[in-house]
Amino acid sequence: MDIGTILGLIGGAVVLLLSLSMAQGGGIQAFIDYPSIMVVVGGSFAAVLLSSPVPDFFNLLRVVKVLFKNKLEEHRNLIAQIVSLAETARRDGLLALEARLEEIHDPFLILGIQMAVDGARPEVIQDVLNNEMATVAARHQKGKLLFELFGKYAPAFGMLGTLIGLIIMLGNMKDPDAIGPGMAVALITTFYGSIIANVFALPMADKLSSLSKHELLGMEIILRGVMSIQSGDNPRVIEQKLSTFLPPRQRGNLRKAA
Numbered sequence: 001m002d003i004g005t006i007l008g009l010i011g012g013a014v015v016l017l018l019s020l021s022m023a024q025g026g027g028i029q030a031f032i033d034y035p036s037i038m039v040v041v042g043g044s045f046a047a048v049l050l051s052s053p054v055p056d057f058f059n060l061l062r063v064v065k066v067l068f069k070n071k072l073e074e075h076r077n078l079i080a081q082i083v084s085l086a087e088t089a090r091r092d093g094l095l096a097l098e099a100r101l102e103e104i105h106d107p108f109l110i111l112g113i114q115m116a117v118d119g120a121r122p123e124v125i126q127d128v129l130n131n132e133m134a135t136v137a138a139r140h141q142k143g144k145l146l147f148e149l150f151g152k153y154a155p156a157f158g159m160l161g162t163l164i165g166l167i168i169m170l171g172n173m174k175d176p177d178a179i180g181p182g183m184a185v186a187l188i189t190t191f192y193g194s195i196i197a198n199v200f201a202l203p204m205a206d207k208l209s210s211l212s213k214h215e216l217l218g219m220e221i222i223l224r225g226v227m228s229i230q231s232g233d234n235p236r237v238i239e240q241k242l243s244t245f246l247p248p249r250q251r252g253n254l255r256k257a258a
Helices: 003-021 027-031 034-051 060-068 075-092 094-103 107-117 122-170 176-230 235-243
Strands: none
Touching (some): 003 060, 003 176, 034 176, 060 122, 060 176, 075 107, 075 176, 075 235, 094 107, 107 122, 107 176, 122 176, 176 235
């Protein structure tokens, strides 16, 4: 479970609800208008469906699941594992790594080590791993784009709902007492669009971007490590090379991670 995503959503919702409940002039009930919700939410979903390939749109639930259920691998643990594999290869040869594949959980690392064990040429290993990284990056970008589209279209439909409300209000100018409430209802759709964009959609897009960068950095570490193992580099040299990907304060903890 990603505690940051959960706390962020709960925190944003609580702050918003508390602010609305303390607002003068009716509390939370004054900010609820079901036709406006239909315009913003329904319109945003329709626009995202229209602008995205259908398979990508219906992949939305899987993307949301990634936001709540992701387990980030610590890069220092990954480096320690690669150094350990390098020590085995240095001591017993590359073929000895095949017996250690069962203890590896990262599919990308398994792919790289398996190719090295099978005797693939260095340029072939690098091409395959680079292609895999590009595919993962493209898949992540699709998931991020869905939330960016929600962040883009929700405020637009909020403005559209406001225009609809203003047209209705201006068409009923005979009753001056209805102008104030009518204006309030007209502006609520803009309010809903801002909430969807800034409390949910855009923060989630940024979170997906952060998760993607973390995963791709791990894949880059694996790529460099596998290539070094395949070329027979000294494990200590590999450790020093890969530790440059870590913040300085974590580099001294590699021994403990090992």
